[in-house]
Amino acid sequence: MTSDFDIAILGGGPVGQTMALLLAAHAAHPARIALLTATPAPAAAQGDPRVLAMNHGSRMLLEGLSAWPARTAKIDTIHVSQRGRLGRAVIRHDDFDVPALGYVTAYAALHDALSQRLAASGVTVLARGPAHIGQSDATGVEIIQGEERLRAALVVQCDGRARDDVKRDYGQHAVLATARASLPRPGWAWERFTQGGPLALLPHPEIAGGYSVVWCCAPAHAATLQAMDAHDFSVALNAAYGTRMGTLTASGERHVFPLALSMRREQVEGRVVTIGNAAQSLHPVAGQGLNLGLRDAAALSIALSPWQAAPAIPLDGILKRFAESRRTDRWTTAGLTDLMPRAFATGMAPIEHACGAALMALDLSATLRRPLARHLLFGRRA
Numbered sequence: 001m002t003s004d005f006d007i008a009i010l011g012g013g014p015v016g017q018t019m020a021l022l023l024a025a026h027a028a029h030p031a032r033i034a035l036l037t038a039t040p041a042p043a044a045a046q047g048d049p050r051v052l053a054m055n056h057g058s059r060m061l062l063e064g065l066s067a068w069p070a071r072t073a074k075i076d077t078i079h080v081s082q083r084g085r086l087g088r089a090v091i092r093h094d095d096f097d098v099p100a101l102g103y104v105t106a107y108a109a110l111h112d113a114l115s116q117r118l119a120a121s122g123v124t125v126l127a128r129g130p131a132h133i134g135q136s137d138a139t140g141v142e143i144i145q146g147e148e149r150l151r152a153a154l155v156v157q158c159d160g161r162a163r164d165d166v167k168r169d170y171g172q173h174a175v176l177a178t179a180r181a182s183l184p185r186p187g188w189a190w191e192r193f194t195q196g197g198p199l200a201l202l203p204h205p206e207i208a209g210g211y212s213v214v215w216c217c218a219p220a221h222a223a224t225l226q227a228m229d230a231h232d233f234s235v236a237l238n239a240a241y242g243t244r245m246g247t248l249t250a251s252g253e254r255h256v257f258p259l260a261l262s263m264r265r266e267q268v269e270g271r272v273v274t275i276g277n278a279a280q281s282l283h284p285v286a287g288q289g290l291n292l293g294l295r296d297a298a299a300l301s302i303a304l305s306p307w308q309a310a311p312a313i314p315l316d317g318i319l320k321r322f323a324e325s326r327r328t329d330r331w332t333t334a335g336l337t338d339l340m341p342r343a344f345a346t347g348m349a350p351i352e353h354a355c356g357a358a359l360m361a362l363d364l365s366a367t368l369r370r371p372l373a374r375h376l377l378f379g380r381r382a
């Protein structure tokens with residue numbers, strides 16, 4: 001049976017959108033690439049409260065696609081500390097050969113930048129509601145979207161929901177909020193480990209002197225924090241964070257996200273490849289999920305380009321090599337983000353002192369600091 005599309009991308013989040021643009025860049029007929037979204041842009045991302053830190057590698061990838069968001073805030077220094085214990089580490093961009101350690105953007109702004117490029121890319125965007133994978137065989141996969149059925153030689157699944165081959169419930173929810181500092185430090189981001197979970201303050205891309213707060217804590221505490229008025233929440237935030245930037249004053253709505261690790265063991269099953277959060281949903285500590293998903297997309301586009309040029313080349317070997325090339329990066333990044341929030345939240349003094357000592361050692365020794373920061377900045381390339 002012939003296919004309606006060469007490649008169908010299921011899910012129009014930032015990873016699916018980036019995947020579509022990368023594939024379109026190598027396609028003789030971009031219209032034979034379909035991006036299936038549940039909702040038309042921009043509604044798909046409006047109201048999403050996430051503010052995302054992207055690393056230098058992600059910036060290079062998105063700039064190459066002319067899809068770098070208009071408003072970003074630069075991070076040139078990251079301060080890591082532990083509440084109630086000694087030890088802290090400061091990571092600076094000049095430890096590495098990069099202009100910044102990261103850039104913060106609103107999820108909706110990134111979605112918007114990618115949507116604009118997609119509109120000019122020639123990719124077929126089908127915004128007909130949730131899509132589902134149907135029958136598949138050695139030559140392609142059927143997809144059902146609303147009343148429509150279509151067929152593609154290859155499906156890239158980017159719907160953001162990882163199958164739980166490996167699962168950990170952290171017993172933590174993330175409270176997302178916005179706060180202004182009376183003594184802001186431009187370019188600084190803060191990660192403070194508390195017994196309830198990590199508390200991050202990222203420079204806000206759209207509010208001068210403002211910070212995006214990601215406060216991970218027990219679900220009941222998160223519910224209490226969400227229900228507080230702005231004054232009481234500000235008091236709680238100042239008590240948890242400390243006085244390094246004067247006084248923090250919170251404003252606006254607060255949102256809560258449950259946190260879990262969900263990993264799909266295999267990224268390739270027949271003619272379906274899974275990438276981004278659909279392959280791995282991580283704890284947000286150290287801001288790695290999107291960066292890792294974009295590396296999935298970049299690697300898959302490089303792997304597929306010979307097949308796009310010559311479709312007679314067998315796909316199986318290409319997909320197998322792609323999955324092998326991603327294994328170390330996926331599992332190392334998942335391992336680091338899995339360890340960090342748990343190591344600092346054991347409630348056991350010897351372990352927390354050891355974590356403090358580790359932070360001090362990282363602070364004092366560039367030799368120790370660089371490999372960890374390099375992985376968080378660039379990931380592991382095969």
Ligand SMILES: Cc1cc2nc3c(=O)[nH]c(=O)nc-3n(C[C@H](O)[C@H](O)[C@H](O)COP(=O)(O)OP(=O)(O)OC[C@H]3O[C@@H](n4cnc5c(N)ncnc54)[C@H](O)[C@@H]3O)c2cc1C
Pocket residue numbers: 010011012013014015016036037038039044050051052053054129130131132158159160161174176214257275276277278284286287288289290291292293
């Ligand atoms: C609180 C929090 C903070 C975070 N901070 C950071 C950070 O600082 N840095 C970082 O790198 N990452 C961060 N992340 C992770 C980041 O948000 C994700 O890794 C990233 O959004 C993954 O993109 P994605 O496109 O794979 O999935 P998603 O963003 O989940 O997008 C999936 C898309 O698929 C669509 N979809 C779902 N089902 C269907 C269907 N059946 N048919 C069609 N479409 C469908 C959805 O509507 C959505 O548009 C954070 C996450 C959280 C929760």
